[in-house]
Amino acid sequence: MKKIxxxxxPVSKPTIARSARKYILDSLNxxxxxxxxxNVEKFEKRFARFVGTKYAVATSCGTSALHLSLxxxxxxxxxxxxxxxxxxxxxVLPIIYQNAIPVLVDSEEFTGNIDLRKIESRINKxxxxxxxxxxxxxxxxxxxxxxxxxxxxxxxxxxxxxxxxARYKNQIAGSLGxxxxxSFYANKIVAxxxxxxxxTNDKKIAQLAKSLSNLARSPQKHFLHTxxxxxxxxxxxxxxxxxxxxxxxxKNIRRKRxxxxxxxxxxxxxxxxxxxxxxxxAKSVYWQYGILLKKDSSxxxxxxxxxxxxxxxxxxxxxxxxxQQPALKxxxxxxxEHYPIAEDLSHRGLCLPSGLAIKNSEIKYVCNIINQxx
Numbered sequence: 619m620k621k622i623x624x625x626x627x628p629v630s631k632p633t634i635a636r637s638a639r640k641y642i643l644d645s646l647n648x649x650x651x652x653x654x655x656x657n658v659e660k661f662e663k664r665f666a667r668f669v670g671t672k673y674a675v676a677t678s679c680g681t682s683a684l685h686l687s688l689x690x691x692x693x694x695x696x697x698x699x700x701x702x703x704x705x706x707x708x709x710v711l712p713i714i715y716q717n718a719i720p721v722l723v724d725s726e727e728f729t730g731n732i733d734l735r736k737i738e739s740r741i742n743k744x745x746x747x748x749x750x751x752x753x754x755x756x757x758x759x760x761x762x763x764x765x766x767x768x769x770x771x772x773x774x775x776x777x778x779x780x781x782x783x784a785r786y787k788n789q790i791a792g793s794l795g796x797x798x799x800x801s802f803y804a805n806k807i808v809a810x811x812x813x814x815x816x817x818t819n820d821k822k823i824a825q826l827a828k829s830l831s832n833l834a835r836s837p838q839k840h841f842l843h844t845x846x847x848x849x850x851x852x853x854x855x856x857x858x859x860x861x862x863x864x865x866x867x868x869k870n871i872r873r874k875r876x877x878x879x880x881x882x883x884x885x886x887x888x889x890x891x892x893x894x895x896x897x898x899x900a901k902s903v904y905w906q907y908g909i910l911l912k913k914d915s916s917x918x919x920x921x922x923x924x925x926x927x928x929x930x931x932x933x934x935x936x937x938x939x940x941x942q943q944p945a946l947k948x949x950x951x952x953x954x955e956h957y958p959i960a961e962d963l964s965h966r967g968l969c970l971p972s973g974l975a976i977k978n979s980e981i982k983y984v985c986n987i988i989n990q991x992x
Contacts (some may be wrong), residue, residue: 619906621878625982626930630805630906630973633870638862645858653832655854661861665800665815668783668864670793673824675816676852676860677831680779680801683814685712686850687797688747690826691773693718697746702732703939704960705751709777710940711751714949721745722940728895729753730908730936730967733763733959734762734823748774754969755905756873756896760786760794775799779814782807783871785802785901802860805973806904807870810859813852870974871903877972877981878904884985890915890992907972908936910963917991919968929987959966 624761658676666674677683691697695717701710703722713720721740726733730753737748748767750758760776767774774795778784781791782800788831792798797820800806802813816827829835852860863870882893892910896902911919923933939960941952970984 627932627976627984628973629932629934629971631871631971631975632806632809633974634643634809634859635641635862635866637865638859641858641862642855644655645854650854651855653851657854657857657861658852661852661857661864662815664864665863666817668699668867669790669798669817671798671817672819673817673821675818675824675827675831676848676857677814677816679812680707680777680799680803680814680852680853681712681832682848682850683799683801683816684709684749684777685715685849686827686830687775687799687816687823688712688716688718689830689848691747691775691797693746696744698744699747699749700737701749701940702739702746702751702753702960703941703957704730704753704937704963705940706779706937707747707940707945708779708941709751710946715948716748719744720940720946720951722915722952725959725963727759727959727963728892728910729756729897730960730963731756731758732763734759734766734923737766738934741766741772744758745770745772748772749777750774750795751777751779752784752892754794754894754908755781755784755903757781757786757791757900757902759785759897759899764794773797779803779806779904780905782905783867784903787899793819794853797823797917802856802863807874807905807974808860808863808867809974810863813856813860873974874903874905874972875901877976878902880978880981881907881970881972884982885909885988888972888989888992891916893990904972906934906969908967908969911965911968913965913966917922918967922988922991923968926984926987931984931987933970934969935965936969939964 778792779801797819834845836842
């Protein structure tokens with residue numbers, strides 16, 4: 619039996635800026651490794667400047683950024699929050715942490731983003747926020763969402779965890795809604811291992827999020843707490859790496875788009891797969907390069923996944939929709955609910971290796987296998 623090679627090409631391998639070592643060593647040598655170090659505030663200011671918002675609040679991860687956003691917007695028990703059916707569970711869990719109720723909306727075809735045409739029918743008097751996710755780095759048609767939100771006076775939270783630098787009509791994702799939320803997990807464009815960021819133009823939201831992230835401490839007395847807060851702070855070490863990674867973000871975004879375009883070029887003649895599209899209003903960052911196996915394809919998504927694995931290529935399936943998540947079903951959520959587009963995309967979607975560290979020769983290797991398969 620032929621031995622199966624271990625993964626040769628990972629689905630997402632990050633690159634680290636050359637200046638990272640200096641930033642981190644400076645932090646270590648100064649002794650500032652906790653949340654009190656000066657680099658946290660520097661990272662917040664520079665990230666806000668990059669996104670184009672007045673304020674940014676650094677957090678421990680993307681999930682905590684979402685949780686703090688909901689808490690800062692006053693989402694309480696019994697509130698309903700609209701959220702796309704096709705996303706990572708981390709988008710929905712913070713809603714549950716607030717004892718609120720996630721209300722799902724199906725996907726639009728091809729991009730997988732929330733279907734604007736189906737949002738308004740899910741709004742009622744209990745609806746207190748709309749969360750949109752820029753899936754795989756392709757922006758949602760935000761103007762359409764904001765129009766609905768304005769009609770019902772509902773805040774919009776952008777989950778831009780996968781969309782660092784993605785543009786919607788020349789505005790950067792995370793600057794369009796009431797609040798933007800980012801993740802700096804190792805597979806993100808700004809990769810620092812863990813960490814997150816809230817972006818907003820609302821001073822009160824920024825101040826409250828900052829306070830809640832630090833256990834809602836009183837400014838006057840360190841161990842006096844004015845509310846129920848969280849330990850959601852970013853350390854100076856994380857922020858040090860973040861400053862270095864932010865220095866090369868323009869180059870990294872350019873490379874991510876180049877990776878997407880190379881895949882498009884190599885795979886464009888395969889009639890059995892659908893390539894990711896880029897809407898006229900959008901400038902995607904191709905956080906993950908995801909293909910869809912056509913319904914009449916001679917090879918299924920699972921079969922292609924196994925073939926690539928045997929050739930040393932790691933892939934990742936599209937997210938499992940929220941209404942199919944066992945953890946959420948146990949809570950009694952989404953009983954007898956069906957979201958056919960989200961289900962279909964989840965069943966047919968496969969993300970190919972597209973981390974910043976991938977080489978052009980590796981992209982060609984992956985595409986050669988796929989071309990041979992079909």
